[in-house]
Amino acid sequence: MAVFLSFTFISAVSLFCFSVSFAFESSISSSQPIRDNRTLVSETGTFKLGFFSPGNSRNRYLGIWYNKVSVQTVVWVANRCNPIKDSSGLLRINNTTGSLELLYPNKSVIWSTGPSKQAQNPILQLLDSGNLVLKDEENYLWQSFDYPSDTLLPGMKLGQDLKKGLKRNLSAWKNFDDPCPGDLSYGFELESNALPEIYILKGPKKYYRSAPWNGLRFSGVSEMKSNPVYDFYYVNNIDEVYFSYEIKMKPVVSRIVLNQTTSARQRIAWMSDQSRWKVFSSAPEDECDKYSLCGANGNCTMISNKPVCRCLEGFKPKSQEKWQIMNWSEGCVRNSTPNCKNGNENEFVRYGSVKLPETTNSWVDKSMNLKECKAKCLRNCSCMAYSNLNITGKGSGCIIWFGDLFDIRQLSPDEQVIYIRNPASKISKGLNFLQKFILNMLNNCHKVSFHLVFLYLLSAI
Ligand SMILES: *[C@@H]1O[C@H](CO)[C@@H](O)[C@H](O)[C@H]1NC(C)=O
Ligand SMILES: *[C@@H]1O[C@H](CO)[C@@H](O)[C@H](O)[C@H]1NC(C)=O
Numbered sequence: 001m002a003v004f005l006s007f008t009f010i011s012a013v014s015l016f017c018f019s020v021s022f023a024f025e026s027s028i029s030s031s032q033p034i035r036d037n038r039t040l041v042s043e044t045g046t047f048k049l050g051f052f053s054p055g056n057s058r059n060r061y062l063g064i065w066y067n068k069v070s071v072q073t074v075v076w077v078a079n080r081c082n083p084i085k086d087s088s089g090l091l092r093i094n095n096t097t098g099s100l101e102l103l104y105p106n107k108s109v110i111w112s113t114g115p116s117k118q119a120q121n122p123i124l125q126l127l128d129s130g131n132l133v134l135k136d137e138e139n140y141l142w143q144s145f146d147y148p149s150d151t152l153l154p155g156m157k158l159g160q161d162l163k164k165g166l167k168r169n170l171s172a173w174k175n176f177d178d179p180c181p182g183d184l185s186y187g188f189e190l191e192s193n194a195l196p197e198i199y200i201l202k203g204p205k206k207y208y209r210s211a212p213w214n215g216l217r218f219s220g221v222s223e224m225k226s227n228p229v230y231d232f233y234y235v236n237n238i239d240e241v242y243f244s245y246e247i248k249m250k251p252v253v254s255r256i257v258l259n260q261t262t263s264a265r266q267r268i269a270w271m272s273d274q275s276r277w278k279v280f281s282s283a284p285e286d287e288c289d290k291y292s293l294c295g296a297n298g299n300c301t302m303i304s305n306k307p308v309c310r311c312l313e314g315f316k317p318k319s320q321e322k323w324q325i326m327n328w329s330e331g332c333v334r335n336s337t338p339n340c341k342n343g344n345e346n347e348f349v350r351y352g353s354v355k356l357p358e359t360t361n362s363w364v365d366k367s368m369n370l371k372e373c374k375a376k377c378l379r380n381c382s383c384m385a386y387s388n389l390n391i392t393g394k395g396s397g398c399i400i401w402f403g404d405l406f407d408i409r410q411l412s413p414d415e416q417v418i419y420i421r422n423p424a425s426k427i428s429k430g431l432n433f434l435q436k437f438i439l440n441m442l443n444n445c446h447k448v449s450f451h452l453v454f455l456y457l458l459s460a461i
């Protein structure tokens with residue numbers, strides 16, 4: 001992250017040379033179809049639309065790529081799973097249906113945007129943002145930004161338009177030769193009663209979670225701390241939920257891509273002096289970032305670049321044997337059955353610098369302060385934890401969690417704080433000297449085997 005923010009980054013991404021713009025075609029009307037040997041170029045020449053063959057494949061696809069980046073880098077593909085086998089493809093506007101169609105010469109449609117409202121003389125235009133739009137005089141009838149492939153460009157929205165029923169996710173290419181979606185996808189999952197969170201899914205399985213937006217960034221994404229290069233946007237209202245970003249330093253050419261090979265969401269920038277793309281950050285960032293590595297009520301810490309799970313205070317491994325061989329997936333259970341009827345004010349343990357737990361079973365109020373939030377949690381025995389919803393300034397709003405807590409990890413120092421209930425505890429206040437000493441050693445301990453011995457000793461005290 002430090003690298004990401006540093007001036008090295010800024011100076012390394014040297015200026016992108018703008019040649020004098022020529023009279024490229026950036027748009028066509030319905031009487032000017034695009035054949036395989038023809039391209040559209042956006043107004044100042046940033047992006048190009050045309051037919052291409054990926055990797056070692058000879059199949060032809062209609063796509064958009066950077067026009068001034070010397071390594072062909074495709075950011076959007078129309079016919080991802082329906083390749084054209086030769087150079088006879090043709091893209092045209094169908095005036096009758098108000099749609100865009102990709103045809104074989106025998107006139108069968110292999111890809112189409114689907115019919116739109118009746119349009120007066122629609123035109124197709126490739127914008128400088130990389131957005132391909134079909135429009136009439138007033139409106140966009142269709143735009144490629146609504147149907148992302150594996151790439152999120154600046155200005156694109158990742159998320160859902162609840163009114164139009166659009167779900168804009170990224171899906172990785174199957175491999176270098178095949179833009180058809182593999183099993184990796186990236187986008188918001190809106191579970192009932194939950195705050196929107198971004199997930200990477202492998203097939204139907206959760207693989208990575210961003211954690212909810214905390215007013216400044218997604219709680220688990222440390223690379224999003226304020227920086228001189230990017231602005232980040234998050235919108236969550238009844239019409240739409242989305243994340244997007246803009247580049248503040250215009251010459252920087254950067255994109256977000258979902259990569260099947262590395263199973264990661266990568267932020268990449270073009271290093272023009274080296275003629276290559278450089279990865280500046282990835283999600284998951286490390287092993288602890290993998291979804292629920294430590295199971296229920298576990299907390300993941302990286303020690304010597306290896307993940308180590310601990311149970312939250314007041315919890316113990318569900319299976320001691322599995323835990324000791326570092327199979328953490330079963331997580332942790334309470335040391336003893338809680339008796340929370342007393343409403344004891346001191347029964348919360350403060351955890352600083354953590355990725356907030358998954359919000360599937362949570363409740364949110366935007367206007368409550370932290371004190372009211374605590375009181376709300378205290379009144380309900382199934383409430384497990386509370387935190388500010390928004391950490392901007394002094395903090396505001398309230399999230400409370402019910403039931404087991406999933407996918408918590410320790411982050412580098414950070415202002416995110418959560419209070420987790422431990423009704424049985426006096427331990428939070430009263431760790432004895434020896435326990436503190438051992439915990440301290442644990443934190444400095446570099447060998448995992450040592451670590452296990454200490455954990456064992458600790459449990460015996
Ligand atoms: C058009 O050509 C393609 C490829 O040659 C073929 O798969 C498809 O069946 C043809 N469609 C029609 C309607 O003939
Ligand atoms: C995925 O990552 C690998 C390794 O960093 C890289 O070689 C490849 O080009 C990436 N693919 C995409 C689609 O960015």
Ligand SMILES: *[C@@H]1O[C@H](CO)[C@@H](O)[C@H](O)[C@H]1NC(C)=O
Binds near residue numbers: 363381382383402
């Ligand atoms: C506690 O919270 C749970 C989950 O939201 C709810 O079902 C239950 O009614 C609440 N109990 C009280 C006493 O508020």
